[in-house]
Amino acid sequence: MLLIQNITKVYPSRTGNNPTIALDDVSFTIKGKEFVSIVGKSGAGKTTLLKLLLAEEKPSKGQILFDDLDIHKIKTSQLPKLRQRIGTVFQDYKLFPSKTTYENVAYIMEAMGASEDEIQRDVSQILDIVGLTDRADNFPDELSGGEKQRAAIARALIHRPDIILADEPFGNLDPYHTFDIIRLLVKIYKLDTTVILATHDKEVINSLGKRVITLDQGKVVRDEERGRFIL
Numbered sequence: 001m002l003l004i005q006n007i008t009k010v011y012p013s014r015t016g017n018n019p020t021i022a023l024d025d026v027s028f029t030i031k032g033k034e035f036v037s038i039v040g041k042s043g044a045g046k047t048t049l050l051k052l053l054l055a056e057e058k059p060s061k062g063q064i065l066f067d068d069l070d071i072h073k074i075k076t077s078q079l080p081k082l083r084q085r086i087g088t089v090f091q092d093y094k095l096f097p098s099k100t101t102y103e104n105v106a107y108i109m110e111a112m113g114a115s116e117d118e119i120q121r122d123v124s125q126i127l128d129i130v131g132l133t134d135r136a137d138n139f140p141d142e143l144s145g146g147e148k149q150r151a152a153i154a155r156a157l158i159h160r161p162d163i164i165l166a167d168e169p170f171g172n173l174d175p176y177h178t179f180d181i182i183r184l185l186v187k188i189y190k191l192d193t194t195v196i197l198a199t200h201d202k203e204v205i206n207s208l209g210k211r212v213i214t215l216d217q218g219k220v221v222r223d224e225e226r227g228r229f230i231l
Contacts, residue, residue, distance in 0.1 A: 001162065001194060002030040002053070007062035009048050009218075022048040023059070024218040030196065032162070035189045037205050038198045039229055040215035046198040049215070050167050053196070054086060055079055084112070087156030087164045091171035093148045095140040095155075101127070101147075102136040105154045112159060122158060129191075130154045130184060146177030153184060163194045170201050178204060205229040 009023040023045045030036050038046050051057045052064060055071045063070050071082060095104050102123055109119045127133050130150040140148055149169055156164055166185060170178040182204050189195045199205065205212060205228065212227025213220060222230065 001032040001034075001067060003065040004028050004030075004049075005063050005065070007049075007052065007059045007064065009045075009052065009057070010060040021218050023052075023215075026062075026215075026218070026220055028213060028220060028223055030194065032194055033189075033192050035186070035195045035208070035210045036197070037208065037210065037212045037227070038196065038215065039200060039205055039212060041200070043217075044215040045218045046215060047167065050165055050196075050198055053165060054088065055082060084159050085162045087159070087161035089149070089152050089156050089164065089166040089169045091168040093140070093152045093172075095148060095151055097140050100137050100139055101132055101143070101151045101154075104140070104151055105158050108155055108158045123154075126154045126157050129157070129187070144177065145173050146180050149173065149177070149181050150184060153181070153188070157188065157193075161193065163196060164188060166195065166197045166199075168199055169197070170199060170204065175203075179207075182208070202229040 005027055007023050007026045008021070011020040011022060013019050026049070038049060040046050048057070052059055058072045064072065066082070074082060096107065099107065105123045105126060106119050109122060124133070127136055130153055132147065132150055132154060135143060135147055140151070143151065164185070169181055173181065178201065185195050185197065209226050211225050212222070212229070214222035214230065
């Protein structure tokens, strides 16, 4: 599904000297319906890689193919359609504070032009999957950290993406809620969705027993099918 070929990303310095090489000739493939964790120290290139996968930035060299489509060569007008196939989950939730859980999730479908019947049906289904049916009418400030992250995951799932990108989704959570969210991500993966998790949480990685790609100074230094957190 995703083919990352010889990706290099260089950020020029303001002075023109000593540019920052965020990614250096990175190559790997992610199959459909796979759970992959991207790990590395701060500055290893994890966030840069996710930005490239979302076509928020372009590589200096190389290409990323999503079902044989070079995502950095498509027209700007086609980007929304591409991003409908990729759900994103962030550390800071990015929920609308003035909208309820239901409204936060429904907003995505409204923007896509879905009918009221479709919205009611799909939002109810997704809230049931993430275990938030009884919190549908609560606002974000009435939710725990774990519930906020589950609401963010529900919003990422509502357009039924092929891929979920989770960027440090446990950063603001305690250990109990961290493993609550990882169980949810595994559940989503078992519903035939590809999950790409970027994290530095060693316990989470070692508990998963799934593929781990390790970045160090912009290079892939390890790619193991049943990997562990080794830096």
